[in-house]
Amino acid sequence: MSILLAIFLGLVILVLAGTAIYHKNTKVAIIAAGAVGLFASVLYILLAAPDVALTEASIGSGLSTIIFFYVLNKIRQTND
Amino acid sequence: MIKKGILLLILVGFFAVISSLIINFTGNEALNPMAKHYAENGPSEVGAANLVTAVVVTYRGLDTLGEITILFIAAAIIGFFLKAHNADADRPSRLRKTSEILETASTLLVPTIFMLGAYIFINGHLTPGGGFQGGAVMASGVMMIILARPTSKFNHKLLSVLESVSGVAFVILGVLGVVLASGFLNNSFLPLGELGSILSAGAIPIIYVSIGIKVGSELTGILDSLKEHQNEI
Amino acid sequence: MVNTILIMAGVLMALGILLALFRFILGPDVTDRAIAFDVMTVSSISVIALIAYFAGRVIYLDVALVYGLLSFLSVVVIGRYIERGL
Amino acid sequence: MEIRETVGAAVTLLGSVFIFLGGLGIVRMPDLFNRIQAGTKASTLGTILSLLGLAIMNEAWIWKLLVIIFFVLITNPISSNVISRAAHFRGTRMTNKTVADLLSDKNKKISEE
Numbered sequence: 001m002s003i004l005l006a007i008f009l010g011l012v013i014l015v016l017a018g019t020a021i022y023h024k025n026t027k028v029a030i031i032a033a034g035a036v037g038l039f040a041s042v043l044y045i046l047l048a049a050p051d052v053a054l055t056e057a058s059i060g061s062g063l064s065t066i067i068f069f070y071v072l073n074k075i076r077q078t079n080d
Numbered sequence: 081m082i083k084k085g086i087l088l089l090i091l092v093g094f095f096a097v098i099s100s101l102i103i104n105f106t107g108n109e110a111l112n113p114m115a116k117h118y119a120e121n122g123p124s125e126v127g128a129a130n131l132v133t134a135v136v137v138t139y140r141g142l143d144t145l146g147e148i149t150i151l152f153i154a155a156a157i158i159g160f161f162l163k164a165h166n167a168d169a170d171r172p173s174r175l176r177k178t179s180e181i182l183e184t185a186s187t188l189l190v191p192t193i194f195m196l197g198a199y200i201f202i203n204g205h206l207t208p209g210g211g212f213q214g215g216a217v218m219a220s221g222v223m224m225i226i227l228a229r230p231t232s233k234f235n236h237k238l239l240s241v242l243e244s245v246s247g248v249a250f251v252i253l254g255v256l257g258v259v260l261a262s263g264f265l266n267n268s269f270l271p272l273g274e275l276g277s278i279l280s281a282g283a284i285p286i287i288y289v290s291i292g293i294k295v296g297s298e299l300t301g302i303l304d305s306l307k308e309h310q311n312e313i
Numbered sequence: 314m315v316n317t318i319l320i321m322a323g324v325l326m327a328l329g330i331l332l333a334l335f336r337f338i339l340g341p342d343v344t345d346r347a348i349a350f351d352v353m354t355v356s357s358i359s360v361i362a363l364i365a366y367f368a369g370r371v372i373y374l375d376v377a378l379v380y381g382l383l384s385f386l387s388v389v390v391i392g393r394y395i396e397r398g399l
Numbered sequence: 400m401e402i403r404e405t406v407g408a409a410v411t412l413l414g415s416v417f418i419f420l421g422g423l424g425i426v427r428m429p430d431l432f433n434r435i436q437a438g439t440k441a442s443t444l445g446t447i448l449s450l451l452g453l454a455i456m457n458e459a460w461i462w463k464l465l466v467i468i469f470f471v472l473i474t475n476p477i478s479s480n481v482i483s484r485a486a487h488f489r490g491t492r493m494t495n496k497t498v499a500d501l502l503s504d505k506n507k508k509i510s511e512e
Contacts, residue, residue: 001320002367008327012334019338027343027391031350034387035337038350038380042357045364045373050208051132053376054200058216058383063299065387066223070306073399176398179484182389185477189382192470196382200375207372213379220383227389230398315456318408322415322449329415329442332422336434344431344486351478352425352438356418358471359449362464363411366453374463381470385478392481396488 002046009043030068037061133205137284141254141265147212148247148294155298162305178228186228193221201292202285211288215295222300226307234304239297246294253287323363330356347391354384407456414448417441430494431486439479446471 013036020032037060044053111119122134136144200207201214225232254265265287330353337349358377365373393399424437447468454464493500 005323005327005364012330015334015338025343027394028346031343031346031391032337035350035353038354038357038384041376042360042364045361045376048368050373050376051130051210051213054209054213054379055216057376057379058213058220062220062383062387063216063223066220066390067302067306069387069390069394070303070399073394074306176396176488178393178398179480181480182477185473189473193382196378200379208375217379217383220386223386223390227386227393315404315408318405318412322408322412325412325415325419326449329418329420329422329445332419332426333438336425339426342431342486342491344482344489344491345434347482348431348435348438348479349425351475351482352421352442355439355442355446355471355475356422358467359414359418359446362450362453362467366456371460371463374460374467377467378463378470381467382474385474388478389481392478392485395482396485 034065204288211291214292218296219299243297246290249290407452411449411452414445417445
């Protein structure tokens with residue numbers, strides 16, 4: 001049963017990673033990268049690695065999205 | 081067309097090379113010798129219920145020191161470049177004001193986030209998590225303050241003092257391991273205590289608190305230097 | 314009996330995440346995608362709790378704790394960026 | 400306790416039904432504000448119910464699950480509020496069936512007079 005969930009999560013991660021790479025809009029790409037981090041951490045829990053999952057949850061899905069948006073904001077402010 | 085054909089050929093070649101790995105894959109049934117040593121002797125040598133903590137802080141403690149140094153250098157470089165750029169940005173702010181709901185929620189949520197961060201790095205030797213994760217959660221709490229009140233200022237002196245003191249404390253604890261016990265970052269110079277209780281695992285909780293404070297103040301420094309320095313509307 | 318009901322619940326949660334993913338790919342605007350991301354995060358909290366139940370380990374809930382408290386921050390940052398308040 | 404576990408599992412199933420309905424609403428609704436309404440409310444209720452079901456099933460986990468429920472209950476409305484406010488200021492169009500728009504400039508003038 002858990003292997004089916006792992007396959008499902010892997011497919012979702014693949015779709016989101018494709019969105020993150022190929023989408024024209026940078027904001028959408030950043031959100032997709034955050035969502036990749038979210039499902040990757042669920043997958044880490046399924047593989048019995050809660051430490052890695054906690055790191056991915058707090059840094060990969062939370063802080064990196066925030067820092068990317070701050071950098072985008074910096075670029076927008078200098079372009080105006 | 082020819083380009084795509086060549087690309088396809090390269091991909092097929094790659095698959096032919098890798099396919100034997102995929103077909104003959106068998107999962108790791110037994111632990112390799114080093115992991116076996118950690119799993120068997122870890123609880124008695126280190127006294128930490130969470131074995132990952134034992135590996136990260138004591139057996140491979142030098143790697144953790146290197147990671148913290150890398151994070152420190154990254155924070156310093158970001159601060160250096162953005163300071164130079166921010167010096168002349170004194171124009172009036174055109175910020176849209178925060179909604180009252182967010183401001184009110186931040187008064188409740190910021191202490192809760194800090195408490196969760198402290199829980200994560202104090203309980204690092206019992207539950208998943210540790211210094212890095214706790215520090216990241218603490219930085220998220222600071223993020224919440226910045227989001228709710230964009231004009232708030234931080235005390236940079238205090239941040240740098242916290243960062244230096246916790247970094248020096250980490251190294252001093254490591255050297256104390258050399259002097260009082262058998263090696264760098266050996267945690268057994270304090271009593272190991274009972275496996276699974278909060279006052280156990282020797283010096284690991286103290287080391288993790290210093291790592292957590294250091295990572296939290298470094299990430300806070302990064303976020304604060306990325307923030308636009310706005311004036312009061 | 315109990316396990317069958319919980320597996321059905323897990324399948325329904327996975328379907329909900331799949332529908333949110335559909336909106337994420339389809340969504341005409343950034344805000345639609347932010348909402349889809351929010352729904353995916355909140356749904357995966359219950360998926361994590363379900364995995365913790367099946368594995369029988371309470372420490373997995375720590376990750377759900379972090380998600381429950383921190384996942385909203387990235388959505389708030391997206392919103393503040395869009396309304397030019399960052 | 401067989402009955403207690405069955406009740407807990409049934410509550411979890413109810414919660415997962417709400418999560419599914421939230422996903423369905425986010426796909427089917429016509430404009431952004433309706434999507435926010437459907438998605439966030441239904442998924443919040445679904446998560447709360449499914450965590451509550453797990454808390455009924457084994458009493459050793461109850462405190463941690465209650466803390467998670469508390470966090471979800473506080474944080475999720477804030478994020479949906481901020482995102483809908485941003486969408487409104489950005490000028491996202493509503494469907495034709497919308498009756499009242501209390502944040503728009505015209506309505507604000509009317510209410511001030």
